[in-house]
Amino acid sequence: MTTTLMHAPLTCSLAARFVAAEGDVPLEIAFLNLATKELERGGSLYDINPLGQVSVLQFEDGTTLTETSTVLLYLQSLSEKTGFRRDPSDVDYFQMVRWIAFCATELHKQIFRVVFYNEATDDVKDRVRDLAPQRFELLDRHLADREFLVGDSFSAADAYLSWFFVLSRNARLDESGYSNLVAYRDRMLARPKIAELIESDRLKDRELDQRIIPGV
Structure with missing residues (x-):
């Protein structure tokens, strides 16, 4: 089909x-x-x-x-x-769902939806950007001893977070102070596909x- x-x-x-x-x-x-x-x-x-x-x-x-x-x-x-595929019976499945939900709610809708919204004032956009460090810190700690968000291979959760980093600079967000997150970002965006x-x-x-x- x-x-x-x-x-x-x-x-x-x-x-x-x-x-x-x-x-x-x-x-x-x-x-x-x-x-x-x-x-x-x-x-x-x-x-x-x-x-x-x-x-x-x-x-x-x-x-x-x-x-x-x-x-x-x-x-x-x-x-x-x-x-690559995680099934509901897999131990990592709901962790993958968790991180997909995190990307959707805490990064995509919480931040991008506002900073890329033309009608939002600069003050509102800056206040929303101020939410990013707390989220970056959480991700940085999670990635301290792992290569991927879930398990030991790329998953759909990594796909969502990788997309976030395609546009984070355009959103005037700065993750440079979070070494584990920066290393993760660079690894994901360098994947050939x-x-x-x-x-x-x-x-x-x-x-x-x-x-x-x-x-x-």
């Missing part, structure tokens, strides 16, 4: 592409301009998700799956790659002229 990801370059749906690439999961990509909601193939994202948001998966029968956390969990469940997708997304972002992320 063909699965299509509605994808706006550099947005959170890039994390879904990371999961598909690292897990060797086939995935069709339908590019769109998130600023206009226009799909490159024609039509509007609103026709697929009335909220006009990504991440969205569309299946051959026309049904959809929304919310980045759910999309990441679904895609990783399709992987047959040893060491992830680095290739980031570069191709940057090119596609310029081609679509989205202009939704400062400094891209």
Whole structure:
């Protein structure tokens, strides 16, 4: 069954592409301009998700799956790659879910949603940025003696956190004081499949002229 990801370059749906690439999961990509909601193939994202948001998966029968956390969990469940997929029976499964939820609530919606929101005042954005150090400290401690967020191999949770670091500098966040976190960031963004997708997304972002992320 063909699965299509509605994808706006550099947005959170890039994390879904990371999961598909690292897990060797086939995935069709339908590019769109998130600023206009226009799909490159024609039509509007609103026709697929009335909220006009990504991440969205569309299946051959026309049904959809929304919310980045759910999309990441679904895609990783399709992987047959040893060491990548975590099943609910695995000891690490709910730890993976925990860190996906952390990325979604504490980093993505808590911070990015505000600092990339044009209508938010500079004062509000700065106050939200002040939340980052506490979250970075938590991650830094967790990563002190481990290479990945969960277990000893890359997971969907790492895909979500890797996406956060694609845009953290654009959000004017500074994780440089957290050595374990910086080492983790550099490892994840240097993974060949992830680095290739980031570069191709940057090119596609310029081609679509989205202009939704400062400094891209």
